[in-house]
Amino acid sequence: MRLLSIVAGGLLLLHAPVPACAQTVWDMATEYPQSAMPGLAMTAFAEHVAALTGGKVVVRPSFDATAGIRSADMLAAIAQGRVQAGDAFAGSLGAEDAIFALPSLPFLVTSIMDAHRLADLARPYIAAALHKRGQRLLYLTPWPPSGIWSKRLLRTAADLAGLSIRTYDKVSREVFARAGAKASSISFAEMMPLLTNGSINAVLSSGDGDIGRTLSKYLPYFTEITYSLPMSVASVNQAAFDRLTPELREAVDSAGRLTETESWVTLSSRLQQNYQRMRERGVTIDPAPAPALIAALHEGAAAARQEWCVRSGPACENILGAFKAGKP
Structure with a gap:
């Protein structure tokens, strides 16, 4: 009986579950x-x-x-x-x-x-x-780089006033608002219903990957302004x-x-991969927007950078000073 107990115990050990590696x-x-x-x-x-x-x-x-x-x-x-x-x-x-x-x-x-x-x-x-x-x-x-997706080609600075544009943060909203656009900071996840129902007619975005596929269904023009990377x-x-x-x-x-x-x-x-996909979907890319249009946006950009420096304190001079000096 003692031998049988030992054998039975051994069999139980053989069939006992092996602990999985901690994960x-x-x-x-x-x-x-x-x-x-x-x-x-x-x-x-x-x-x-x-x-x-x-x-x-x-x-x-x-x-x-x-x-x-x-x-x-x-x-x-x-x-x-x-x-x-x-x-x-x-x-x-x-x-x-x-x-x-x-x-x-x-x-x-x-x-x-x-x-x-x-x-x-x-x-x-x-x-x-x-x-x-x-x-x-x-x-x-x-x-x-971010550009402007729109329903119509943007030819002049005055065209900015006709935009109800989705921007992606507080700074970009203020820059486009100063240039005359109706700008709203909207997350990508919340953008689609507004684009579908016509509440917005322009989007600030690179259109990277399948984002471009979505935008091209509603906004057939892309103005290359290199707003930021x-x-x-x-x-x-x-x-x-x-x-x-x-x-x-x-x-x-x-x-x-x-x-x-x-x-x-x-x-x-x-960038070139995105542009190729955009052209295949019928998007017209404007690589040389009107100087007046860019100038209108630059006015708001200067104010935005100044406001950022006030908010960021020493980081402004430490980072932007080194950046402008060409330091790595």
């Missing part, structure tokens, strides 16, 4: 489509995290605001634990801290090289602003990050650095 799962949200630059970056980040942690950390992305979170509410959602991580359009976070409005200041950068340099100068300030809110910067995602910010709840082992934390940080590097490489050819 951390982070939900990560964005209001943008998977095909847009932030969506591509989130997909890549999830893949890099899985590879570099050996599957011990899993990032579950959600796109198109399916988690019910807009960019402006992303930091609060992460702090509250609705998601562990998220991507938000930086300009939409301007009410949280002035530093987030920096990348979308109008006519500050006109090239990818300058946008990259500005991002590097702003990074420690963005990271500090996130840290104050209990979050850690994962990576920054650049966007292609804005950015999105990806962050994670610091407490969730701190619960990882040191090795896993380094792997996640490495995944973020790799994701950002890849995004800048992608951006170098993204």
Whole structure:
């Protein structure tokens, strides 16, 4: 009987469930489509995290605001634990801290090289602003240059007065309002119903990825004004990050650095890819808008940059001073 008990015990051990490898799962949200630059970056980040942690950390992305979170509410959602991580359009976070409005200041950068340099100068300030809110910067995602999508070709500065335009943050709303347009700051997730019912007849956007497919159905003209090369910010709840082992934390940080590097490489050819898709959908691209139209927008842009400097304090001189001096 004793032998039978030993054998039976051994068989039970053989059939006992094997403990699964401990796994951390982070939900990560964005209001943008998977095909847009932030969506591509989130997909890549999830893949890099899985590879570099050996599957011990899993990032579950959600796109198109399916988690019910807009960019402006992303930091609060992460702090509250609705998601562990998220991507938000930086300009939409301007009410949280002035530093987030920096990348979308109008006519500050006109090239990818300058946008990259500005991002590097702003990074420690963005990271500090996130840290104050209990979050850690994962990576920054650049966007292609913003232009004006409209129902009609914009020929003169007076045409701006006929626009009911969706802008993407407080600064762009004020710039277009000063130029005579009826401007409203509207999140991408809330834009479509207004575009469909005709409440807006123009959109400030790059039209990146499938965003362009959507806009081209209603707005057949794109005026290339290179308003800004804005950015999105990806962050994670610091407490969730701190619960990882040191090795896993380094792997996640490495995944973020790799994701950002890849995004800048992608951006170098993204604009022409977007333009090709736009032309295929019948969009007329105006690469040389009337100087008077640009001048009207520049007037509001100068005031916007001045107001930003007042709000941002020392960051204005530290960042913009170094940027204008050509420092890396």
